[in-house]
Amino acid sequence: MxxxxxxxxxxxxxxxxxxxxxxxxxxxxxxxxxDQTNHASITKDVIRGKELWETNNCMGCHSIMGEGGYYAPELTKVVERKGEAYVKIVLQSKEPWGPRGRKMVAYGMNDADADAMVAYFNWISKIDLNGFDRVVSPLSKDKN
Amino acid sequence: MKYKSQKVAYWFFALCMLLFALQLVYGFVMGFARIGMDGLHEVVPFNTARAVHTNLLVLWLLTGFMGAAYYIIPEESKRELISVKLAYVQLISLALVGVAALVGFHFNIWEGRKFLEIPRELDYLVVVNVLLFLGLILGTLYKAKQRTTTSLVLTMGLVFAALLYLPGMIWFDSQVTDSFFRWWVVHLWVEGVWELIMGGILSFLLIKLTGVDREVIEKWLYVIVGLTFLSGILGTGHHYYYIGVNKIWLIVGGIFSALEPLAFLAMALFAVYMYRKGEKSHPNKIALFWTIGASIVSFVGAGLLGFAHTLPQTNLYTHGTLVTAMHGHYAFWGAYAMIVLAIISYALPNLTGRKHYDNKNGHLAFWLANIGMLGMTVAFGVAGVIQVYMERRLKMEFMEVQNETKVHFVVLILCATIFTIGIGLYIYEFIKYGRPNDEALVKED
CATH class of the missing domain: 1.20.5 (Single alpha-helices involved in coiled-coils or other helix-helix interfaces)
Incomplete structure (x- = not known):
């Protein structure tokens, strides 16, 4: 025993x-x-985008790489899916964005910050996620 | 109670009750927002409600663990705490830091990293607070007349929990590296060192409530916490499958996280076996219900429901969906909330000297809270499976799917109401017990 x-x-x-x-x-x-993230391509804009992502607690509603709040859409491939112009309009809107019923906080970002967010999303979209990117963004996959 | 300084635990438990009640309020804000009733959006948008809800959970559980330590350590060490005044200073500063963080969330002052939303400036104050707490516990243990396995496992859990907070304070430019080390804090807390704390509290309660020999209980405690670390440390890999790190984690995480239910199964078997082996003569049946309940519900919530989506092949589809919320709610409830409510139920009559052991409200609170939480778990589960199927198989748009799941959130709100009535009764009984007093002191055996 x-x-x-x-x-x-x-x-x-x-x-x-x-x-x-x-x-x-x-x-x-x-x-x-x-490295599966292309770490060397992290620019100042990508870092600024990450700062904005954190200081506005975007993860509290959205998710990225499958991590977040599950209240608003997953953003891993958002630029591919919606286009850069659409993403910037949402980020710069001074009214709460909510075309399908759920409201987003109106961040009213300036051009530089909105560009930084787009750079951040673009960097994220190129990460090798071991196959998850194809499941999480089916529309993006179909488009390509 | 056997030592005057144990009275400080009561105030930690009281703070626990307050924070828990507040957590439920923010849970309802989120639930209603999900069914389209988001009238509070301008004041409390969803991301604020979520950050407050989850951080209150962490805060009230940690407050409960600290209260448990202040109750258990003097009794296990056979001496008073080294400083009661400093313990009150620690309690007040903990409450102040917590309130500052929660208020800050309402003004966009946070870090936006799931579960670790407290801004780094406040993190340093958290560290000072925890160091003070650990100083008091370790100082008491150092001067102890005896050092038991129960007190050592509990203390080890608290020390490791403090150390593991540190990786979460480092800034990384890469979102992937950030997520990787965030899981060092979150996973290694809840599926690692917090289980040590839970094991320590469970062991103390079983020794007191069943009368089974300490040596037998503590021997199995080592086996359980051994299984916890053996599976839980490498089981962290299940968070690394799809966040941009090496594929090796698919194998390592898959194997070891599949073993994680073993620790919870062992804990459930351990508690039930010790209860059956024991004298069954302790009058505090409500504490016994919460204790045995915690061990069983944690096995179902953390063990079985975790296993249900832990394999990489399944997790590929469930990652980032409401399936995680299903597992999270029942796991936190069973493993940590119930064990904190168990130690409070055990300690309260001893601290206040009022022996309302077997009251109706207490039993009703137990059953309503458990039925309500089970219903919430099922509602999250159904919504999660629907989301997986529609979004990831049928490739429907996110919001289209969310609108389809609204009805399940109506069910969730109804079950949350039952849960809240149960917790309300628990808090009502807590208040009815009154405050701790010296008349409740009993002589050491």
Whole structure:
């Protein structure tokens, strides 16, 4: 029958081993040769777009790469799907956008910020998502 | 209670009740918005309601864990807390930081990272607060007359939870790297170190409520938390399938997250077996209901419902849909909310000296809350499956699908009302118990 010290050894041993493997896999994932994001193409505009994405809590309603609030459309391939002009109109609208019933906060962004958001969405759309991009944006896939 | 300083736990539990009640209000705001009744949009848009709802959940659960630690650690260490005054300072500062963050959300002051919306400036205050809390707990343990496995596992969970908050504070230019390390906080909290905290509280409650030998319970506690880390750490990979990192996570995440239900199954079997083995003579039946209930519901919510969409082949379709909300609600309820309500139900008569152990309202609160939450889970589940089918198989537009799911949110609101009545009764009983007092002190065995 299992003793308390054996049970403790199972806990500590299992934890240490799996944690070390986890760290190893994390390092492996971020090696430049395993990059699926085209990290080198992150421009100042993309970074500004990410800042705007966060400071306005867009993820509270929308989702990106499948992560977010599930209240408003997924935006991984939004520029391909809707076009740059449409995306900018939504972001720059001074009235809450809501063509199909659900209202969006009216951000009234200036041109530079709207361009940064588009750059951010364009960078996201080129990430290799292991097949998810085809499922999450069927209209985009059909269009192409 | 056996030590005067345990009284501080009561005020943490009281704050818990307040925050929990507030969380439900924002849940209703979101529910009504989903069926088109978004009259509060200008004041509380959906993203604000969501951030407040989820952060209140985290905040009230952490407050509950801290209250549990302040109740359990003195009793397990056989000594008073090293400073009661500092514990009150910690409580007040925690409440102030929490309120500042929640108010800020209403004025567009946040980070917009799911579950980690608190702005980085406030993160530093959170760190100071948690360091004070850990200082008090570790200081008490250091001077303890005895150090039990239960208290060590509980403390280990709290220390790791604090450490794991740090990766969430780092800025990354890449959304992918940001998401990757955000899951270090969120996943390794809820499917890792929080289970240690849950295990520690569960072990304490089973020792007290069943009378089974401590050595037996604590031995199995090690096995359970061992299984938790063995599956949970590499199980983080199920969040990495489709966010732009290497395909190796499809295999690693798939295998290890499929093992995650084992820890919850072990916990459920452990609690039920200890109950059956025990004396069944403890009068606090309501605490027993919440304790055994937590172990079973966490297995269903976190274990089974998590398993239902954890394999990469399934997750490819369910990722980013309401199926996640189904799993999330029942998992958080079973694993963490119920265990906090269990320790409060156990501690309250001991802190106040009023032995209303087996009251009708208490039982009604348990059943209404559980039936309501089960109904909400089913409503989310049906809406989620419909969303997966229509959006990802039939390729319908997002809002077209959302309009089709409205009826399920009406059901969800009805079930949430039953849930709220249950929680309302629980809070009513909490208030009725009155405040802690020194007359409730009993001598150490």
């Amino acid at each position: 299992l003793s308390k010290s054996q049970a403790r050894a199972f806990f500590l041993g299992g934890t240490v081993v799996t944690f070390l493997i986890f760290i190893g896999l994390t390092v492996y994932s971020f090696m430049p040769r395993n």
